[in-house]
Amino acid sequence: MTQYLSGPTVTRLMAELGADIVKIEQAPHGDPTRTLAVMRDGRSGYFVQQNRGKRSLCIDFDRPEGRAVLDALLERADVFVENYGPGVLERRGLDWASVQPRNGRLVMASISGFGRDSAYSSKTAFDLIAQAYSGIMHLTGAPDGPPMPVGTSIADVTAGVHAVAAVGLALFHRERTGRGQHVDIAMVDSLFHAQEIAVQGPVLTGMRWRPTRSGEKSRMTAPVGAYRGPQGWIVLQVMQAQWPGFCRAMRRPDLEHDERFAGLVGRAKNRAELNALIETWMATFETDQDVLAVLEAERVPCAPVLEPVEAVGHPYFESRRMIRTVPDPILGEVTIPGNPLRFSEQPYDLDLVAPLLGQHNGEILAELGYGPEAVEELERSGVVRQGRH
Numbered sequence: 067m068t069q070y071l072s073g074p075t076v077t078r079l080m081a082e083l084g085a086d087i088v089k090i091e092q093a094p095h096g097d098p099t100r101t102l103a104v105m106r107d108g109r110s111g112y113f114v115q116q117n118r119g120k121r122s123l124c125i126d127f128d129r130p131e132g133r134a135v136l137d138a139l140l141e142r143a144d145v146f147v148e149n150y151g152p153g154v155l156e157r158r159g160l161d162w163a164s165v166q167p168r169n170g171r172l173v174m175a176s177i178s179g180f181g182r183d184s185a186y187s188s189k190t191a192f193d194l195i196a197q198a199y200s201g202i203m204h205l206t207g208a209p210d211g212p213p214m215p216v217g218t219s220i221a222d223v224t225a226g227v228h229a230v231a232a233v234g235l236a237l238f239h240r241e242r243t244g245r246g247q248h249v250d251i252a253m254v255d256s257l258f259h260a261q262e263i264a265v266q267g268p269v270l271t272g273m274r275w276r277p278t279r280s281g282e283k284s285r286m287t288a289p290v291g292a293y294r295g296p297q298g299w300i301v302l303q304v305m306q307a308q309w310p311g312f313c314r315a316m317r318r319p320d321l322e323h324d325e326r327f328a329g330l331v332g333r334a335k336n337r338a339e340l341n342a343l344i345e346t347w348m349a350t351f352e353t354d355q356d357v358l359a360v361l362e363a364e365r366v367p368c369a370p371v372l373e374p375v376e377a378v379g380h381p382y383f384e385s386r387r388m389i390r391t392v393p394d395p396i397l398g399e400v401t402i403p404g405n406p407l408r409f410s411e412q413p414y415d416l417d418l419v420a421p422l423l424g425q426h427n428g429e430i431l432a433e434l435g436y437g438p439e440a441v442e443e444l445e446r447s448g449v450v451r452q453g454r455h
Contacts, residue, residue: 067160069097071193071219072177072253073149074116075226076233080145081119082405082416088139088430089117089421093126093451096423108454109396115403118392119418121426124451128158131449136160138434141169145233149177152188162248172246173236175229181252191253196221200257201264208281221253228256230407287330288337292371294345295354299371302344302361306330311364316347377403393419396454423453 067090068074074097081087091097103112123139126132140146146165148155155161162174162182176182179191180199197203197215207214232249240246268276282299283291289312292299304312306329313322321327321343326336333340351357354370361368377383378401388404404415427450431441444450 067146067148067150067155068177069149070099071116071222072225072229073147074099075223076147076175076177076229077120078116078118079227079230079405079407080233081418083407083409083412084416085145087120088143088426089120089122090127090136090139091122091124091423093124093132093424093448096122096124096451096453100423107396109394111397111400111402114392114394114397114400114420117420118402119416120421121430122421122424123427123430124424124453125427126449126451129449131444131447133158135431135434135436135444135449137168139430140165140172143169143172144237146172146174147177147229147233148175151190152178166246166248170246171240171244173233173240173249174246175233175236175249175251177225177229177251177253179253181255182248182250184252193219193221193253196225196253196257199254201261202257205264205277205279207279209279209285211279211281213279221257224260225251225253225256227406283337283341285337286334288333288340289344291341293341293348295348295357295370296351297354300348300354300357301369301371303367308366309333312361312366315360315364315366316344318343318347387415390415393417395419395422424451427452 068077077085077087077089089097097113097117099113099116100110102110104110123135125135127136140160148160162176165174166172178187179196180186180189191199194215197220198213200221202220203213203215206216229249229251232251236247236249264277278285280286280291283289283293287305289302289304292301294300302312309327310322313319325332327333327340348357351360358368358370372380377389380389383389386404388406389401390404391399391401394400427445428441431444431450436444441450445452
């Protein structure tokens with residue numbers, strides 16, 4: 067029972083690994099992302115990307131007949147994933163305390179902004195709210211500018227991936243004990259635990275040091291950050307071990323032992339001067355690729371700042387199958403990011419298609435023991451719905 071992004075991320079990854087996913091969509095319109103973002107012929111590419119390989123059951127689960135279907139599914143399910151807002155499932159008796167007694171082997175994963183068990187569990191949240199609360203926004207942006215959000219729904223996706231890991235571990239626990247359990251994932255937590263020094267650093271220094279926004283270049287050392295190349299932006303992360311090679315790449319061996327740039331501390335103190343030298347050096351090349359080739363020859367950690375669509379046809383993304391062209395009955399072919407979870411026992415991508423609204427109503431109901439007449443009656447009364455898109 068998921069919609070938008072964090073919950074569908076969980077079931078998307080599981081479907082791509084072969085799980086049988088039944089997507090419960092609330093009648094009459096289903097997942098709101100069916101009409102979100104870039105659309106063609108009434109079909110959302112966003113929905114296709116997040117819901118390939120799932121079976122759609124579009125049902126009014128607030129009516130007794132629809133609730134009976136949902137209860138039957140929950141009694142036989144291995145995993146129940148939901149990302150509804152605060153109180154939605156509790157009011158319907160679909161929270162963990164209500165469903166667990168009916169299926170002791172069930173693993174239930176709840177994804178929310180602030181977790182189901184917290185002082186802020188009733189607070190409504192979206193990705194932007196989680197970015198703000200987690201401190202991610204505080205550290206993102208120009209030093210003298212406002213806090214900036216990351217340019218993608220990082221809290222939703224990160225929480226979804228955390229939930230996939232937690233569900234897998236909960237299933238492993240069930241294999242050992244026979245008992246299911248509730249997995250409670252908060253979007254804020256999923257971002258906050260990525261703070262590698264921004265919590266313990268201030269505490270250890272008695273709050274004398276507190277990280278702030280540094281913009282495109284690090285304020286802690288150099289050369290670390292994004293530098294303007296002859297065509298676009300080039301990222302460098304040169305630590306102490308890479309400093310000699312970087313000086314050779316610049317054809318400035320004298321800089322290696324220059325007192326201004328001695329050690330990480332020296333380079334941090336004089337980073338403005340060093341950064342200017344680097345961008346002046348980069349400007350002597352015709353293309354960014356020429357700069358990168360020289361840096362790569364000395365094994366200096368570097369990268370072009372790619373626009374996401376530049377992954378299409380890129381040798382790295384193609385070799386990792388992180389660019390996929392998948393079929394769709396309405397859109398034809400859709401290019402999407404691939405699955406980041408790779409397993410040697412499952413080396414190939416599955417051929418999956420995103421469902422039409424309620425496409426699998428009859429199939430799923432039949433599996434639950436509903437005969438043709440019963441299915442027809444549910445359709446006639448509007449308890450289950452179908453739609454082309």
